[in-house]
Amino acid sequence: MRAEIPKTYNSQEVESRWYQWWESKGYFRADAKSDRHRFVMVMPPPNVTGSLHMGHMLNNTVQDVIARRKRMQGFNTLWLPGMDHAGIATQNVVERELRNEGLSRYDLGREKFVERVWKWKEQYGGIILKQIRRIGSSCDWSRERFTLDAGLSRAVREVFVRLYEEGLIYRGKRLINWCPRCNTAISDLETIYEPVESKLYYIRYPLKGRENAFVEVATTRPETMLGDTAVAVNPKDDRYKKYKGQTVILPLMNREIPLIEDAVVDPEFGTGVVKVTPAHDPADFEMGQRHNLAQISVIGEDAKITSDGGPYQGLERHEARKRILQDLDKQGLLTRTESLKHNVGHCQRCRTVVEPLLSTQWFVRVKSLADEALAAVESGRTEFVPPNWANTYFQWMRNIRDWCISRQLWWGHRIPAWYCDGCGEVIVSRTDLERCPKCSSGKIRQDPDVLDTWFSSALWPFSTLGWPDKTDDLKAFYPTTLLVTAYDIIFFWVARMMMFGLKFMNDVPFSTVYITGIIRDAERQKMSKSKGNVVDPLEICDRFGTDAVRFALARMGAPGTDIALSEELLDSYRAFATKIWNAARLIFRHVDETDRLPTLKELKQSNLSLVDRWILSRLSRAIEGVNRSIEQYNLHEGARHIYSFFWHEFCDWYLEMIKLHPEQSKPTLLYVFETALRLLHPFMPFITEELWQNLPHHGESIVIAPYPEFDPELVNERVETHADLVQQIIVKVRNIRAEMNVDAKQMVTVRVASGDADVTKILSDAREYIFKLAQVSHMEIVPQLSGDKLAAQAVAGGLALEVPLAGLIDVEAERVRLTKALEKVQSEIAKIERTLSNANFVDRAPKEVVEENRRRLAEYQDQAMKLAEGLKRLG
Ligand SMILES: [Zn+2]
Ligand SMILES: [Zn+2]
Numbered sequence: 001m002r003a004e005i006p007k008t009y010n011s012q013e014v015e016s017r018w019y020q021w022w023e024s025k026g027y028f029r030a031d032a033k034s035d036r037h038r039f040v041m042v043m044p045p046p047n048v049t050g051s052l053h054m055g056h057m058l059n060n061t062v063q064d065v066i067a068r069r070k071r072m073q074g075f076n077t078l079w080l081p082g083m084d085h086a087g088i089a090t091q092n093v094v095e096r097e098l099r100n101e102g103l104s105r106y107d108l109g110r111e112k113f114v115e116r117v118w119k120w121k122e123q124y125g126g127i128i129l130k131q132i133r134r135i136g137s138s139c140d141w142s143r144e145r146f147t148l149d150a151g152l153s154r155a156v157r158e159v160f161v162r163l164y165e166e167g168l169i170y171r172g173k174r175l176i177n178w179c180p181r182c183n184t185a186i187s188d189l190e191t192i193y194e195p196v197e198s199k200l201y202y203i204r205y206p207l208k209g210r211e212n213a214f215v216e217v218a219t220t221r222p223e224t225m226l227g228d229t230a231v232a233v234n235p236k237d238d239r240y241k242k243y244k245g246q247t248v249i250l251p252l253m254n255r256e257i258p259l260i261e262d263a264v265v266d267p268e269f270g271t272g273v274v275k276v277t278p279a280h281d282p283a284d285f286e287m288g289q290r291h292n293l294a295q296i297s298v299i300g301e302d303a304k305i306t307s308d309g310g311p312y313q314g315l316e317r318h319e320a321r322k323r324i325l326q327d328l329d330k331q332g333l334l335t336r337t338e339s340l341k342h343n344v345g346h347c348q349r350c351r352t353v354v355e356p357l358l359s360t361q362w363f364v365r366v367k368s369l370a371d372e373a374l375a376a377v378e379s380g381r382t383e384f385v386p387p388n389w390a391n392t393y394f395q396w397m398r399n400i401r402d403w404c405i406s407r408q409l410w411w412g413h414r415i416p417a418w419y420c421d422g423c424g425e426v427i428v429s430r431t432d433l434e435r436c437p438k439c440s441s442g443k444i445r446q447d448p449d450v451l452d453t454w455f456s457s458a459l460w461p462f463s464t465l466g467w468p469d470k471t472d473d474l475k476a477f478y479p480t481t482l483l484v485t486a487y488d489i490i491f492f493w494v495a496r497m498m499m500f501g502l503k504f505m506n507d508v509p510f511s512t513v514y515i516t517g518i519i520r521d522a523e524r525q526k527m528s529k530s531k532g533n534v535v536d537p538l539e540i541c542d543r544f545g546t547d548a549v550r551f552a553l554a555r556m557g558a559p560g561t562d563i564a565l566s567e568e569l570l571d572s573y574r575a576f577a578t579k580i581w582n583a584a585r586l587i588f589r590h591v592d593e594t595d596r597l598p599t600l601k602e603l604k605q606s607n608l609s610l611v612d613r614w615i616l617s618r619l620s621r622a623i624e625g626v627n628r629s630i631e632q633y634n635l636h637e638g639a640r641h642i643y644s645f646f647w648h649e650f651c652d653w654y655l656e657m658i659k660l661h662p663e664q665s666k667p668t669l670l671y672v673f674e675t676a677l678r679l680l681h682p683f684m685p686f687i688t689e690e691l692w693q694n695l696p697h698h699g700e701s702i703v704i705a706p707y708p709e710f711d712p713e714l715v716n717e718r719v720e721t722h723a724d725l726v727q728q729i730i731v732k733v734r735n736i737r738a739e740m741n742v743d744a745k746q747m748v749t750v751r752v753a754s755g756d757a758d759v760t761k762i763l764s765d766a767r768e769y770i771f772k773l774a775q776v777s778h779m780e781i782v783p784q785l786s787g788d789k790l791a792a793q794a795v796a797g798g799l800a801l802e803v804p805l806a807g808l809i810d811v812e813a814e815r816v817r818l819t820k821a822l823e824k825v826q827s828e829i830a831k832i833e834r835t836l837s838n839a840n841f842v843d844r845a846p847k848e849v850v851e852e853n854r855r856r857l858a859e860y861q862d863q864a865m866k867l868a869e870g871l872k873r874l875g
Contacts, residue, residue, distance in 0.1 A: 005588065005694060009581035011545030011574075015686040019133050027071075027703045028138045030078035032472040039070040040078045040480040042461050043139060044493070045147065047086035048121055049093050052131035054519040054527065054565065055486055057537040060137045061553045062516055063484045065635055067138055068682035072707035078477050079138060080464055082145035083126060087412040087453035088182060088349050094120050094411075110410050110448075117411050131538060135546050136685045138703070143473070145464040147456040148413070155463035156413045156456050157430055159504060164417075164428045168365045169405075171417070171426070175278075175285040176404050178357040179347035180303035184408040185361050186347060187452060188401065189492050191354050193343040200270065200340040201325065204333045205231055208247040208256060215240070215248060215259065216335060218270020220342060221280075222328070223321040225250065226309045227298035228257055230276040232287065235261040237272050251333050252324065253310050260291050279358045297358050317355070362406040362415060362449070366499065370400045373498035382498065382508045385633045386560040389487065389515045396491050403496075405452045412450030420444045458496035461509035483510040486518065487560070514633055515560050519553075522566035523848075540570060547684035548573040554683050555639035576643060577687055580680075583651050584691045587673055590662050597674055597696040598667040600711070610766060611657045612668040613716055614723035618649045619672050620714035626679055627710060642680055650676060653727060657769050670696060679708045725759075726766040728796035733774035736792040736803045739870050741817065746808055747777035753785050753800045792873050805873070815874050822867040825860050832857045 006013075022028065030038075041063055046056060063079060071077040094117045095105055105113045132139070145152060163169040177191045178184075201222050204214040217231055228250050233240040246259050264283060265274055278288025279295040288295060298309040305312040305320045312320045328334040345354040374397045376382050377390055384390040406415060418427045422441025427433060436444050456463070461483075465474040479501070485494060494513055501509030520526055521533040528534065541549050552573040556563040598606075603616070625641035650672065658665035674695055681688040681702050692702040699705050733750055742748060750770070752763060760781050763770075770776050785793065790811070791802040805811075832853055835841055842850055 005581070005585060005691070007585070009545075009578050009687070011547065011577065011687070012542060014690045015134075015136075015541075015546050018686055018689050019136065022138070022701065022703055023133070023141060025701065026142075027701060028079070028140050029142055030140050030477070031076055032476040034076040034476075036074060036076040038078070038477065038481070039067070039075040040477045041067060041080070041482050041484065042464060042480055043079065043081045043137075044483075044485050044489070045082045045084040045145075045457065045460060046128045046132075047089055048083045048125040048146070049086055049090050050128045052128055052135070052537050054535055054537050055516075056128070056132070057135060057549065058516050058519055058553050058557060058563070059484055059486065060132060060135055061550045062514065062557065062635060064135075064137045064550075064685075065554055065638075065682040066482065066484075066630065066633075068685065068703070069630055069707055071138065071703070072678065072681070072705060074706070076476075078140055078143070080143050080145070080477075081129065081132065081137070081139035081141060082460075082464060083129065083147070084453060084457055085121075085146065085148040085412060087407060087409050087450060088184065088186075089453075090117060090121070090125075091409050091411040092182070092349060105410065113410050134538065135541060136550065138685075143464070147453070147460075151466065152456060152459070152463045153413055155459050155467050156451065157416050158468045159459060159500065160416055160451070160455075161428055161430050162504075163364065168369070169362060169428075170365060171360065171362050173358055173360045174363065174402075174404070175280075175282055175356050176359050176361050177345060177354045178301060178359065179350065179352055179354055180301065181350045181352040182347060182409075183301065185359060185404055185406060186349075186354065187404050187454075190348040191345040192348050193345055195341050196344040198340050198342055198344070200338045202271065202335045202337070203251065203275075203328055204335060205248040205251060205275075207243065208249055215243065215273045216271045217273045217275045219275055220340065221321075222324050223305070223312075223317055224277045224280040224298065225275055225324070226253055226305065226312060227277045227279050227296040228255075228275045229278060229288065229293040229296060230258050230260045230291065231273055232260045232262045232265050232276050233273050234265040234267045235263060237265075237267045239272060251331065252327055260287075260293075262287050262290065280356050282356055285356075285358075295358055299355055299357065301357065301359075303355055361404050362417075362447075362451075364403040364405055366400050366403050369499035369503055370397045370495075372502045373397060373495060376498060376502060376508050382510060383512050385512060385514045389490065389513070389560065392487070393490055393495060397495060400495075403452075405455050406447075406449040407452055408448075409450050412453060413456060415447040415449050415451060417447040418444045419447070454492050454496060457493055458500045459504075461497055461501055462505050467504070478505055478509075479507045480510045482512045482514060484514045484516060487515050490515070512633075517557060517560055517562040519563050519565050522564055522568075524562070524564045535565060544570040544574045545577055545687075547687045548577050550685075551576065551639060551643075551683050554635045555643065556636060558636045559633055576647065577684065579647055579651055580684075580687060580691070583646075583655060583673070584694070586655060587669060588694065590666055591670070591696070595666070595670065595696050597698060598671050600671070603667060603671055604713075606667065608668060609661065609664060610719060610723060610726075611654060611769070612665055613719045615650065615654045615672050616668065616714045617716040617720055618645060619675060620711055621645075622649075623675075623679060623708045624710040627707075630682075639683060642676075642683065646676060646680070653723075656773060660768055660772055675708050678702060678705050681705075682707075722762045722766070725762065725797035725799070726769055729763075729770055729799075729801060730774045732794040732796040732801060733770070733776060733803060736794060737775065739866055740792055740805060740809055740873070741814060742805075742808050744775070747775055748803050748808060749778040749780070750774075750776050751780045751782050751785060751791075751802050751804070752796075753783065754781055755783050759799070790874070792870075811874055815871065818867050818871045818874070822864060822871065825864045825867065829857065829860045829864060832860070 044059065067077055067079045098104060108116060160169060176185045179186050198220055200218050200220055202216050202218050203222065204216050207213040215231060231248055243259050247256050248259055250257050264287065276284045276287055276293065278285045278293050279297040280299060296308050298306055299317055300306045303317045305315045307313050312323060315323060325334060347354055374394065377393060416429055418429065418433045420436035420439060420441055421443040422436055423439040425436055425438045427437060433444060435442050461480050462474065462478050465471060465477055467474055497509045525531065525533060548570060552569050553563065622641050622645035626638045629637035629641065658669060674697055677688045677692045689702045754760065763781060767779055770779060785800055785802050788804055790806045791804040793800065793802045836853055
């Protein structure tokens with residue numbers, strides 16, 4: 001006996017053994033000098049603060065299935081891993097730590113603080129990379145990168161300087177989104193709009209020089225009125241034509257402001273008159289530019305009223321709102337208040353309400369970059385899977401606004417700009433400066449801000465390969481082949497990689513973008529901490545086995561489709577792994593040291609039985625299906641092909657049928673099982689390596705063994721039809737035995753009706769399988785069935801068959817048993833029907849409960865039909 005594996009499949013034990021060995025053997029390492037076809041992916045770099053969640057698990061499973069198959073197919077495969085420094089997220093973590101010590105980052109100062117973040121990173125950061133190994137991801141760790149690496153930082157600087165020199169980066173005073181809690185500007189994308197229950201306030205603005213004449217404006221943010229520099233109406237709004245050119249007095253501030261006309265004002269909103277606050281609202285900012293209005297900032301970065309806010313100076317924004325409303329009310333200028341649900345911007349990081357503020361920041365002028373990135377997808381140079389995501393991309397790209405890239409943080413790539421106090425020059429430089437190149441003054445300061453963390457991730461596909469140097473890696477691996485990512489970062493990341501890749505590498509960063517769905521709980525709800533339904537991937541990997549979790553995700557994850565993750569689902573794929581394990585144990589019983597793996601040529605030349613030719617034909621079709629599906633990114637279809645082959649053909653039929661002639665079938669058995677393990681390996685890497693190593697095989701590891709290829713010569717339609725007929729007869733006889741309660745030890749006789757000589761031959765040749773697998777002692781092939789009353793009849797593969805029951809069962813006892821069973825089922829049916837006919841229940845009960853009742857009803861009805869048939873047979 002050659003191989004011995006434990007009786008029960010212990011996934012944790014099996015999985016603990018292989019990854020380190022694979023890594024130490026260098027199997028995942030790509031070769032920049034190789035002339036083999038290449039397959040390249042960069043991993044979406046997880047945050048250094050992160051730990052593995054189900055989204056990563058799905059994303060990694062998809063990437064790993066694809067990468068492992070390509071590697072086995074002989075591609076020079078690079079899957080480059082790494083991490084993102086995650087500016088604001090990481091800074092927040094360390095600031096929280098400091099707060100617990102009663103300190104703030106200002107107490108430490110910039111240098112000490114950044115040191116402290118690096119220390120945190122060394123100690124706690126990057127847990128996620130260990131977890132990514134744990135789930136089997138076959139990345140090339142020798143090329144691991146971090147966005148704050150020296151090399152990547154150099155790339156960031158180079159890009160910044162070049163864009164600045166071309167006028168595509170500028171510094172300007174613009175309206176930006178400010179998070180008063182994080183104390184930094186954030187981009188439009190980091191501002192999350194959520195509906196908030198709020199109020200719409202109607203406020204009277206007196207017309208200048210008229211007694212008791214007002215226009216009434218409606219606003220959700222009365223505190224910003226301190227900075228109003230106009231009121232506006234739509235030029236087509238007849239109600240206000242008479243006020244054209246008039247001036248109004250801004251209440252509380254007693255400032256004169258003009259009444260202007262602008263087409264963006266919606267006459268349907270409120271009264272049709274709006275206040276214009278260019279320094280605190282994006283639409284007003286633009287209106288202000290059109291009409292040359294002053295910009296008065298009345299709310300500061302600390303979210304308090306500034307010195308331009310008159311008597312309200314120093315008040316926090318919510319307090320200011322309260323006081324302003326009270327004062328307006330006292331003066332009789334607040335006429336009414338309505339409830340209103342409207343969208344308010346919140347900080348993506350900390351959920352604080354964002355304040356639109358005028359601020360001097362750095363921006364990327366994106367229009368020309370976006371146009372090229374748009375064209376590259378329109379022309380198909382880069383494709384989205386599924387293709388409808390391209391529309392989302394187009395829509396955003398067509399409406400793109402300049403990208404605010406400066407952040408008032410300390411953790412990140414510092415902006416390479418210096419300000420000279422001597423001559424006022426602004427110098428953007430590749431190297432750090434000590435003196436002003438213009439006036440030689442030593443009084444220069446570097447810009448204190450850092451870059452948006454997405455700026456460095458936008459360079460990821462080429463900065464990780466050594467750019468701006470012309471490295472071997474860059475030559476060999478850019479552009480990459482495939483990017484696998486989630487839809488929530490198409491704008492943050494995918495679009496920006498497209499823009500920068502085209503700009504700096506003159507080529508798209510990837511040919512295909514595969515968008516995964518998201519993982520929901522069993523009730524299809526989004527997972528969230530507040531709902532308490534978050535699933536920890538490592539915990540379920542421990543419980544169900546990593547291979548089973550990976551297989552479940554691949555099987556359920558059609559591109560772009562969300563997955564409802566349930567215990568039943570995971571359980572069923574754990575059962576799949578166990579099924580394979582048990583099949584292996586059975587096979588290993590027949591294997592000894594003298595056995596070797598036959599070649600396909602040897603098999604083809606030998607005299608194969610019907611079942612051997614059948615399983616080779618089915619294997620071949622499975623190989624074709626799996627390859628075609630994965631090639632089209634339909635991993636779920638690939639998983640389905642392999643599952644149904646392994647379980648329903650190989651285990652259910654082949655292993656049973658060869659019990660008749662195990663020695664004769666052994667070469668085919670070994671060949672098929674070894675091939676099927678290789679076919680399955682990308683989905684279930686651990687269990688397949690474990691079993692493969694215990695089988696006769698060629699090579700060192702299944703990781704680098706060849707991936708099975710479709711061989712049309714092995715497909716045999718005739719053999720499949722014959723085998724199918726035999727299997728159907730076995731199934732039908734087994735069903736009859738079960739339904740009629742025939743004792744398991746009792747042999748039966750079968751009569752099959754056919755006048756076809758071919759059929760007669762097939763069935764005679766295969767009779768031993770029918771005898772053995774359906775407990776048949778005698779089979780007759782007759783022109784017509786006898787019409788025997790006490791015989792159970794069925795149709796198999798188009799042929800009528802019958803099993804005579806006389807003497808096999810106690811007809812009376814059987815009649816009593818079936819009658820009782822039928823009565824019980826019928827009473828269940830009546831009960832459920834009553835429930836379902838109650839309109840109250842159907843309307844009010846949760847949908848799943850109603851569905852469950854309908855499903856049970858159908859099941860009982862099916863049982864009732866079978867029982868009634870059984871009774872009829874008894875006459
Ligand atoms: Zn914030
Ligand atoms: Zn100077």
